[in-house]
Amino acid sequence: MYIGIDLGTSAVKIVLVDSDQKVIAAAERSFLISRPNPGWSEQDPNMWINGVVESLDELAAKSGDRMAAVKGVGLSGQMHGVVLLDENEASVRPAILWNDSRARQEADDLNRAHPELIESAGVQAMPGFTGPKLLWLCRHEPRTMREAKYLLFPKDYVRLKLTGKRATDVSDAAGSWLLDQKSRNWSRTAISACGAEGLDLPLAYESSKSTGIILTDWTKRWGLPKDVIVAAGAGDVASACLGVDAVDSQSGLISLGTSAQVVLATPEYKPKTDNAVHTFCHALPGTWFHMAALLNGTSVLDAVSRWTNQSDIGKMLTAAEMKFDGPGRLLALPYLSGERTPHNDSQIRGAIIGLGHSSTAADITLAFVESLAFSLADGLAAFGDDTSPEHMALVGGGAKSPFVARLIASIINIPLIKYSGAEMAPALGAAHLARLATGEMLDADSAPLPVEEIFEPDTELHLAYASRVSEFRSLYRALKQLNN
Structure with missing residues (x-):
């Protein structure tokens, strides 16, 4: 047995899996986010521990004697x-969390003062990264830094409280703007630039390495063996890729949640920083991943439901599907929160054009669904013309609608695979890393999750949308010019 712990922003999810990668039991606890000032996002770390302990208590109660067969624990997290x-x-x-934006000025200052670090860090400095936030603390909370x-x-x-050890992994460290991605080691230059010289940083291990064992008090509480290994683990994106077996250049991942990500693994470190692509260390040794980070996902559909007074998003999408006969007459930009990849434009906002007296709520819905698909196509295109995955996993709330999934598959012209239980992908990926940390190998023939549905692209629809994607990109350029 192996345990995977995924510490998300809104909840912790924990799974117990067997040697066939089958989920035996699961538990989760929700978290609140504190927003003491506009743009700030914080949580009390002790709340995480309480959630993890309560979830493991529940897991132990559900699993009984099977907890005695656990060999390893893996960690995934925000x-x-x-x-x-x-x-x-x-x-x-x-x-201070990933979606905290207080360090805008610090990120800009780092990019201007240290352009050489952009290449080694794999991406331009952005407000959500650890390094710019540390520089903000140096400037605004010097006592905290002392x-x-x-x-x-x-x-x-969580690892510290479970094992007493301070450690991290290279994929999580990769998102800090403090790591040299190519060497997979801390960058002393970046640490100094971000004002973090006085801090003791944890050792950064490869994700499948052991970082210690569970403390005795916890093993007794949960009925675990005395020598349960805790793997280094991985950041949530890398761990989710493991959970759906998207670990090479032919099998990517699209996560369509509140925000969205397009992820593709690569065996070489070749950053693409000009298009705001993130190139980070992956959870497998000698592997990296390109990620298009999109700030607008299903949150756009939430906004459309408010604008059109449709409380049931499922019914809203069904109405758009019933009227669908090809590319819609309206054209929208989904950038309600600005956009990161490929524009790195925090000032751009959403738009819709082509409205007439006969326009309906279904027309508006379709326009914004299309705009999300277009932005995913932009994210994939930002990786370069040589990018051509054979298929991609589709996870997140946006994967619930077959209509949305088919539209995305047709517009990007790549088959999309929807897995059953994909919401547990990061926790399952963490459990995989726990298994690897114990010295056991994964069965190459064992599917990570059962396939629920495969959405093949419609060739005729793809061709029909080709000009629409170009118009979408032109609309962004025109609106940006107006904003300037």
């Missing part, structure tokens, strides 16, 4: 966070 601890390993302030001795990332705070 990336880019700042967890600062004092010399007694107590947090000195609430953790009190702080240790830096950890969110999932690694």
